[in-house]
Amino acid sequence: MTIDSRMLIGGARVDHDPDHGLPVTSPVDGRELAVVADATPAQVHDAITAAADAFRSWRKVPGVERARLMHALATIIEREADELAALETSDNGKLLRETRTQARFAARNYRFFAGLADKIGGRTVPLDAWDTFDYTLREPVGVAALVTAWNSPMQLLANKLAPALAAGCTVVIKPSELAPLTTLRLADLVAEAGFPDGVINIVTGGVEAGAALTSDPRLGRISFTGSVATGEAIQRAASATLVPVTLELGGKGANIVFDDADLERAVPGAVAGIFAAGGQTCIAGSRLLVHDSLHDKLVERVAEVARAIVVGDPTWERTQLGPVASERQRARILEHVDRARADGASLLTGGGVPDDASLAAGSYVQPTVFTDVSPSSALAQQEVFGPVLAVHRFADEQEAIEIANGTEFGLASGIWTSDVSRAHRVARELVAGTVWVNTYRYSAAQAPFGGTRKSGHGRERGVEAIDEYLATKNVLIDLSDEVRDPFSIKA
Numbered sequence: 306m307t308i309d310s311r312m313l314i315g316g317a318r319v320d321h322d323p324d325h326g327l328p329v330t331s332p333v334d335g336r337e338l339a340v341v342a343d344a345t346p347a348q349v350h351d352a353i354t355a356a357a358d359a360f361r362s363w364r365k366v367p368g369v370e371r372a373r374l375m376h377a378l379a380t381i382i383e384r385e386a387d388e389l390a391a392l393e394t395s396d397n398g399k400l401l402r403e404t405r406t407q408a409r410f411a412a413r414n415y416r417f418f419a420g421l422a423d424k425i426g427g428r429t430v431p432l433d434a435w436d437t438f439d440y441t442l443r444e445p446v447g448v449a450a451l452v453t454a455w456n457s458p459m460q461l462l463a464n465k466l467a468p469a470l471a472a473g474c475t476v477v478i479k480p481s482e483l484a485p486l487t488t489l490r491l492a493d494l495v496a497e498a499g500f501p502d503g504v505i506n507i508v509t510g511g512v513e514a515g516a517a518l519t520s521d522p523r524l525g526r527i528s529f530t531g532s533v534a535t536g537e538a539i540q541r542a543a544s545a546t547l548v549p550v551t552l553e554l555g556g557k558g559a560n561i562v563f564d565d566a567d568l569e570r571a572v573p574g575a576v577a578g579i580f581a582a583g584g585q586t587c588i589a590g591s592r593l594l595v596h597d598s599l600h601d602k603l604v605e606r607v608a609e610v611a612r613a614i615v616v617g618d619p620t621w622e623r624t625q626l627g628p629v630a631s632e633r634q635r636a637r638i639l640e641h642v643d644r645a646r647a648d649g650a651s652l653l654t655g656g657g658v659p660d661d662a663s664l665a666a667g668s669y670v671q672p673t674v675f676t677d678v679s680p681s682s683a684l685a686q687q688e689v690f691g692p693v694l695a696v697h698r699f700a701d702e703q704e705a706i707e708i709a710n711g712t713e714f715g716l717a718s719g720i721w722t723s724d725v726s727r728a729h730r731v732a733r734e735l736v737a738g739t740v741w742v743n744t745y746r747y748s749a750a751q752a753p754f755g756g757t758r759k760s761g762h763g764r765e766r767g768v769e770a771i772d773e774y775l776a777t778k779n780v781l782i783d784l785s786d787e788v789r790d791p792f793s794i795k796a
């Protein structure tokens with residue numbers, strides 16, 4: 306499929322200058338897929354101007370019409386889902402079966418927020434004085450900057466764009482330079498859906514373009530998904546403009562298996578936590594905490610599954626683990642493996658590059674399991690963003706909670722137990738934005754998602770997400786005929 310790799314600014318496709326191109330390569334086979342623009346600060350400025358201009362009329366478009374356009378977009382995404390999935394897989398190496406699901410999840414997200422677009426209302430506020438009338442308006446914050454990571458571009462974008470559009474914001478989107486293609490394809494789809502020019506703008510590029518976008522004082526909201534280091538840089542930049550920021554950052558998910566867990570379900574749950582998507586998800590259950598009584602049995606079963614995982618081309622139906630996103634990312638993962646060994650963890654399986662010559666051109670890593678991992682070691686504390694599992698053992702519930710909460714992150718976690726009281730009790734104790742019980746990696750458009758601590762702040766999905774794009778305005782009307790004393794306005 307040939308893709309129009311030009312940016313979208315004010316309804317026009319904008320090409321890059323010859324010296325401002327960024328090659329996009331596939332992690333599957335190293336092939337160059339496209340050359341996209343490395344947007345200059347001036348182009349980013351233009352995109353924000355276009356969004357600000359469009360906001361003047363878009364904010365007055367009734368919710369029912371915004372919803373209609375969003376449903377139209379969802380229908381087009383559903384129609385194009387397989388093509389979008391193939392494009393995303395070639396771009397970021399994720400399994401085709403996962404990107405297909407993600408395309409449909411994105412469509413579902415647009416529909417969910419379309420359903421909210423005409424239900425945004427304020428409230429009347431009873432004041433102490435009878436002869437007043439007070440009410441609130443919930444208004445769109447203006448232009449939102451939406452900056453996404455490479456690991457799930459369609460889904461991450463839908464998490465932001467759907468509530469932003471429903472709220473009545475206009476947007477400037479910047480996808481990751483490592484996987485920008487489905488976002489650029491969206492430019493065609495929003496035009497087909499009928500969104501007015503300038504409501505949705507797309508710029509491409511790396512750090513410089515991202516920094517130009519997120520330091521602009523004209524924004525009403527920045528919503529960012531990516532690494533902690535970039536999140537910190539964005540929040541620092543926003544401290545100068547005071548633009549509010551939503552941050553969806555990294556994680557070090559604890560998947561906790563208690564002694565009363567159903568192992569038949571916990572083993573695939575542990576595997577899904579770390580090897581689905583090659584561990585390249587913020588919600589990865591990259592720490593498996595296992596009760597002493599089950600430890601050896603469970604770990605051996607997880608390792609058995611890991612050894613049998615089919616590593617290969619992500620477009621093959623039988624593949625279970627595709628490549629990681631880039632050579633750089635693979636080198637980082639292998640550094641983590643070396644460090645874990647040096648720190649005294651026991652390597653149960655994996656730890657290297659598959660020795661299959663047909664995979665040599667891609668960025669593949671073996672599914673890897675480490676046991677005897679110290680909770681204070683780098684492998685237990687740092688996000689690897691690859692298929693590397695750290696196993697800890699615990700003696701009782703309290704110790705499990707302490708290990709689980711003992712990182713600087715707080716994004717997602719899992720509990721495996723058949724004791725309903727324990728499930729609720731531990732769910733309350735875990736420092737995390739999401740707690741799954743007897744499942745892992747289950748996402749829904751209706752369920753709010755986000756983190757705490759270094760995993761970020763703010764929520765996406767769920768009715769909560771729309772609040773990130775709305776501001777409350779209070780309107781107070783004096784109903785009396787009184788001429789007020791200017792020095793003693795009523796409380």
Ligand code: NAD
Nearest residue numbers: 453454455480481511512515516531532535553554555587
């Ligand atoms: P990254 O931080 O390197 O890049 C993310 C985006 O930020 C890219 O578009 C990049 O170009 C842009 N960027 C880089 N420097 C910038 C700057 N100074 N100002 C503004 N923008 C800038 O992250 P990544 O490697 O693409 O993604 C991996 C990370 O994303 C992991 O840490 C992962 O946990 C996290 N992630 C979080 C979630 C979540 O919802 N919490 C979901 C997916 C991924």
